[in-house]
Amino acid sequence: MLAAGAARADVPQTPVESLRSLSLEELGKIEITSVSKRPEPLSRAAASVYVITSDDIRRSGATSVPEVLRLAPNLEVFRLNAYQYTITARGFASPESANKILVLVDGRSVYTPLASTVFWETINPLLADIDRIEVISGPGGTLYGANAVNGVINIITKKSEDTQGALADGAVGNKERDGGVRYGGRFDGNTSYRVYGNGFDRRRTDPVGSSDHTVDAWEGGQTGFRVDSTQQADVYTLQGDYYSGHVTSDANHPYGENLLGRWTHRLDDGSSLQVQSYVSDDTRRLPTLTDDLRQYDASAQYDVVLGRHHLVTGLEERVSKEDIVSTNSFFFAQPIKTLNVFDVFGQDEITLDPDWTLTLGLKGEDYTYTGFEPLPTIRLGWQASPRQFVWSAVSRAIRAPSRIDRELQANGILVPSPNFQPETLTAFELGYRAQPTGRSTVSISTYYNIYDDLRTDAFVHGSTLPVVLSNGLQAHTYGIEAWGSYAMTDWWRLRPSVNWMHKVFSLKTGATDFSQLQSAGMDPDIQAQLRSEMNLTATVEFDAALRYVGDVYHELISTPAVKQYVEADARIGWHVTPAVEVSLDGSNLLHAKHVEYNDPSTTPERYISRTVLLGTRVRF
Numbered sequence: 001m002l003a004a005g006a007a008r009a010d011v012p013q014t015p016v017e018s019l020r021s022l023s024l025e026e027l028g029k030i031e032i033t034s035v036s037k038r039p040e041p042l043s044r045a046a047a048s049v050y051v052i053t054s055d056d057i058r059r060s061g062a063t064s065v066p067e068v069l070r071l072a073p074n075l076e077v078f079r080l081n082a083y084q085y086t087i088t089a090r091g092f093a094s095p096e097s098a099n100k101i102l103v104l105v106d107g108r109s110v111y112t113p114l115a116s117t118v119f120w121e122t123i124n125p126l127l128a129d130i131d132r133i134e135v136i137s138g139p140g141g142t143l144y145g146a147n148a149v150n151g152v153i154n155i156i157t158k159k160s161e162d163t164q165g166a167l168a169d170g171a172v173g174n175k176e177r178d179g180g181v182r183y184g185g186r187f188d189g190n191t192s193y194r195v196y197g198n199g200f201d202r203r204r205t206d207p208v209g210s211s212d213h214t215v216d217a218w219e220g221g222q223t224g225f226r227v228d229s230t231q232q233a234d235v236y237t238l239q240g241d242y243y244s245g246h247v248t249s250d251a252n253h254p255y256g257e258n259l260l261g262r263w264t265h266r267l268d269d270g271s272s273l274q275v276q277s278y279v280s281d282d283t284r285r286l287p288t289l290t291d292d293l294r295q296y297d298a299s300a301q302y303d304v305v306l307g308r309h310h311l312v313t314g315l316e317e318r319v320s321k322e323d324i325v326s327t328n329s330f331f332f333a334q335p336i337k338t339l340n341v342f343d344v345f346g347q348d349e350i351t352l353d354p355d356w357t358l359t360l361g362l363k364g365e366d367y368t369y370t371g372f373e374p375l376p377t378i379r380l381g382w383q384a385s386p387r388q389f390v391w392s393a394v395s396r397a398i399r400a401p402s403r404i405d406r407e408l409q410a411n412g413i414l415v416p417s418p419n420f421q422p423e424t425l426t427a428f429e430l431g432y433r434a435q436p437t438g439r440s441t442v443s444i445s446t447y448y449n450i451y452d453d454l455r456t457d458a459f460v461h462g463s464t465l466p467v468v469l470s471n472g473l474q475a476h477t478y479g480i481e482a483w484g485s486y487a488m489t490d491w492w493r494l495r496p497s498v499n500w501m502h503k504v505f506s507l508k509t510g511a512t513d514f515s516q517l518q519s520a521g522m523d524p525d526i527q528a529q530l531r532s533e534m535n536l537t538a539t540v541e542f543d544a545a546l547r548y549v550g551d552v553y554h555e556l557i558s559t560p561a562v563k564q565y566v567e568a569d570a571r572i573g574w575h576v577t578p579a580v581e582v583s584l585d586g587s588n589l590l591h592a593k594h595v596e597y598n599d600p601s602t603t604p605e606r607y608i609s610r611t612v613l614l615g616t617r618v619r620f
Contacts, residue, residue, distance in 0.1 A: 034134040034154040036347065036359075037143050037312050038303050046359060046379040046391035048431055048445035048481055050074050052133040054158070059533065059543045061571040061585030061613065063171060063178045063200065065155065066120050068127065070547070073483040073497030073529060074137035074151070074445070078597040081205045081606040083121040083218035083247055086597060088521070089137040089151030090449065091477055091503055093552075095602040097521035100149035100399050100423075102140065106157055106239065108260055108278050111147050113320050113339055114291060116402040122254050122282065123155075124222040124243055126180045126196045128167055128617070131158040137481060138447060139427045141375035141397035142361035145316075145343050149397045149425050150449075157239075160184055160228045161192040166620050169198075171585070173613035176202040190230050197223040204248070206593060208605040216606070220245025220254075237262040256282035271304035288328040295320045310349040317342045322403065330410045337403060339368045347377075355383040369401045370422050387435040395429075398422040405455065405469055415460060417469040426450045442484040451475040456507070457514035472511025473519060477503045495531040505555050517555045522599065524550035524564070544570040552597070561598040566590060579620060585613040 031039040035047045042051060050072045062068040066085040070077045076088045086098045099116035102109065105125070110118055133155050140148035163184040170179040180198030187193060199221035207214070224241035237260075244255040260278035267273070277298040284291045301314035320339045324332050347361035359379035366372050377395040384390055405420045431445040453471035460468050479501030487493045505520050507513060528548040535541050547567045551560035568590050573583040588594065593607035 030132075032132075032134050033156075034136055034140075034152055036349065037301065037314070038310075043433060043435075044357075044381060044383065044389055046357070046381040046393060046431075048074055048137045048429065048443075048447075050135045050137075050443075050483065052135065054128075054131055057127050057130055057133075058617075059541065059571065059573070061543075061569070061583065061587070061615070062127070063176065063613070065123050065125070065127075067587075068130075068133065069135070069153070071531075072133075072135040073499055073527075074135060074481045075153075076499075076523060076527065079608050080597055080603050082202045082216040083245070084603060085120045087118070087120065087153075088523075089135075090447065090479065091501055091523045092150065092519075092521040093523050093597070094518070094521040094599050096599075097519045099402070100147070100425075101151045101153065102144050102148040103153045103155070104144075105155045106260060107262070107276055108258060108280065109295075109297070109318075112282075112293060113400075113402055114293065114322065114324070115404050116147060116399055119254065119282075119284070121218065121220075121245055122243055122256065124198065124200070124220065124245075125155070125157060125224075125241070126169070126182055126198050126222075128169055128180070129157050129163060129182060129194070129196060131156050131162070137445070138393070138429055139377070139395040139397035139425055142345060142347060142363045142377040142395065145341065145363060145365050145375065146367060146370075146373065146398050146400035146422065149399050149423070157226070159192070160194040160226045161186075163194045164192065168618045169615070170617075171613045171615035173585075173611055175609055175611045176200065176613070178613075187227075191227065192229075193225065193227045195223075195225045197221065205606040205608060208595060208598075208607060212604040212606075214604060215248040217248040218245065233266045235262075235264040235266075251285070251287050253285040254283065256280065269304070271302070274301045274303075275299070288326065290323075290325045292323045293320060294322075308351040310351075311346065312349075313344075313346040315342075315344040324403075329413070330408055332403065332407045333409065333416065334407065337407070339403075341365060341367045341400075345375075357381045367400050369406055369420075370398075373398055373400075373422065389433045391429075391431045391433075393427070393429040395425075395427045397425045397427070399425075408469075410466075413466050415466050415468050420455075420469055421453050421471050423454050423471070424452045439487040440484065443482065445481045446479070447481075448478045449476060451477070454505075455519040456511060457518075458512050459514060467514045470511070472508050472513060473505060473517065474508060475503060475505040475520070477501060491535040493533045495529075495533070497529045497531075499527045501525060503555070518601065520555045522552050522554050522561050522597075524552050526550040539575040541573045541575075542571070543573075544568065549596075562595055565594055567594070579618060581617045583613075583615045583617075585611075585615060587611045 030042045032042050035045040052071050057068050069075055076093050078086050086093050086095055088098045089101055102111050103118045136152040140152040167182045178200045182196035184194035201219045204215050204217040222243040226239035229236045240259040242257040246253050258280035262276040264274045279296050281294045297318040299316035303312050318341045323336045343363055343365035345363035350358045361377045363375040379393040382390045400422050401420045407416050409416045428448045433443045435441045452474045454473035456470050456472035457467045458470045460466050481499050483497035485495050531545045533543050551564045552562040553560050567588050569587045571585045575581050588610045593609040596608050598605045
C-alpha cells in the first residue's frame with residue numbers, strides 16, 4: 001500500500017525512478033496500519049510513527065533487521081556483540097530493561113513472556129521480502145495490549161503476488177557473509193506463492209576486557225513460504241517460517257517455527273472482517289538452560305464506518321505454554337507453565353468536522369498474572385491546512401509481569417515474587433507533521449511519560465540476602481523526536497533527525513533497590529543523524545549517513561558507561577542492468593572499532609568493528 005513506485009520494489013527501476021517513487025508528496029500518502037489497525041494515510045496518523053520502506057532497506061546496505069532499525073530516528077539501537085542487540089523507544093535501554101516495546105511480524109507477536117523482551121537474533125526474514133516497517137514510539141496498549149508501552153515495531157512483508165520470479169542476494173565482507181534466494185510463482189490467476197531461504201555467518205567481535213575469552217561468532221538462517229489468494233470479496237493468506245542459529249562459545253542454539261493463517265472478508269457496505277490465527281514454537285538451548293515456548297493465538301477484527309464514526313473492534317486470545325529446564329542455581333518451581341491472555345478492544349474515530357477527528361479507544365485485557373487491566377487512549381487530530389497536521393494523545397499502558405518477575409528463584413539469593421504488579425505508564429503526547437514546501441517535510445513529537453511500579457530488588461530481611469523483586473521505582477521522562485526530509489535537487493535528498501530525552505527516577509518511600517536502578521536502563525540524552533541519498537547517474541546511486549550518539553550514563557554514576565561517538569555509514573550501488581545490482585557497503589567507517597553499549601552485569605563489553613561488504617542482487 002505504498003505510494004506509486006514504492007510498492008513496486010521488486011520491479012527493476014533505475015535509481016532515479018526509485019528515488020522519485022519516494023517523493024515527499026507521495027510519502028505522506030503512504031498507507032499505514034499500525035496506528036489504528038486499519039489503512040490510513042501517514043500524513044493523518046495521530047501518533048509518532050516512522051515508516052521504513054523497502055527501498056530504504058535496500059539502499060541502507062543493512063543485512064539484518066536490527067541494523068535496518070537504525071534508520072528509524074525514534075528508536076535507540078545498540079549492538080552488544082555479534083548477535084545481541086538492545087532496541088528501545090523512549091528510553092530503558094539494556095538487556096534487562098528493554099522490555100517495553102512490542103514487535104510484530106505480519107501480525108504475529110515475537111514478544112516472549114519469559115523476560116518481557118525480544119530475542120532479535122531469532123528474527124531473520126529475507127530483507128528483500130519486507131514491504132515496510134512501521135515504527136511507533138509511544139504507547140499502543142489500546143490496540144496491541146500489555147507490553148506495547150513505549151512503542152510498537154510492525155514488520156510487514158510483501159504479498160506473494162509482489163514477489164514473482166526469482167531473486168538472489170549475496171554479500172561478503174571482512175566481518176560477515178550473507179546470502180538468500182527467493183522464488184515466486186502462481187498456482188492460478190487468483191493464487192500466488194513464494195518460497196525463500198537465507199543464511200549468514202557473522203564473525204566474532206573483539207573483547208574489551210582481557211579476561212573475556214568468549215567467542216560470540218554467530219551463524220544461522222531462515223526459510224519459509226507465503227501463499228496469497230483472492231477470491232472475490234475474500235482474501236486468504238497462509239505463511240510459515242523455520243529458523244535456526246548457533247553461537248560458538250556458549251552453545252547458544254535458538255531454533256523454531258511458526259505458521260500463520262489470515263482471512264479477510266470485505267462486505268458490500270465497505271466494512272471488513274478479519275480473522276487470524278497462528279502457532280509458534282521457539283526453543284533456546286544453552287549449556288545450563290533449555291527454554292521451549294509454544295504459543296497459540298486467535299484473533300478477530302471488525303472494521304466499519306457508520307456515519308461520522310469509523311469503528312474498529314476486535315478480540316484476541318493467546319495461550320503460551322513454556323517449559324524451562326535449568327541446571328544452574330536459578331530455577332522455576334513450576335518448570336512448565338501455561339499463561340493465558342484474553343482481550344477485547346474497541347476504537348472509534350469520530351469526524352467532528354472535515355478538519356478535526358477525535359479517537360476514543362479502550363482495551364480490556366485479562367492475563368493469568370494480573371487479572372483485568374483497562375488500557376484506554378484519547379487522540380485528537382487537526383488538519384490545520386492541507387499540508388499541516390497537529391495531533392495530541394493521552395494513553396495508559398502496562399508491562400505485564402514476566403515469568404522472571406513472578407517465579408524466578410535461587411536458594412539463599414532470590415525468592416519468588418507472586419505479588420509483583422504490572423509496571424504502568426501514563427503518557428501525554430503532542431505532535432506536528434507538515435510539508436512546508438514541495439521539497440521538504442517535517443515531523444516533531446513531544447512527550448511526557450509518568451511511570452509507576454517499575455521493578456526493583458528489595459532485601460527480604462533488613463540488608464541481607466535473599467532479595468525479592470518488587471515494584472519500588474517510579475519515574476517521569478520527557479523528550480522531543482524530530483525528523484525531516486529535504487530534496488536539494490531531483491537527484492539528492494537529505495534526511496536529518498534528532499532525538500532528545502531526559503529521565504528522572506526515584507524510589508518510593510521505604511523502597512530499596514539492591515540492583516542500583518538496573519531497570520532504569522542506560523540511555524544517551526541525545527541522538528542525531530543525517531542521511532544523504534544521491535543518484536549520481538541514471539545507474540549509480542550513493543547513500544551516506546552520519547550518526548551521533550551522546551554519552552550513555554547509568555542513573556547513579558556520573559562517569560559515562562559509553563562515551564559519545566560519531567560514526568558514518570556509506571553505500572554505492574551500481575545497476576549494471578535493470579535486473580543486476582552490485583553494491584559496496586561500509587558501516588562504522590570513522591573508527592576501526594568502538595563500544596556501543598556497556599552493561600557488564602548482563603553481557604561482557606565488546607567492540608563493534610568497521611565492516612565492509614561487497615554485495616549483489618540478481619532478479620530473473
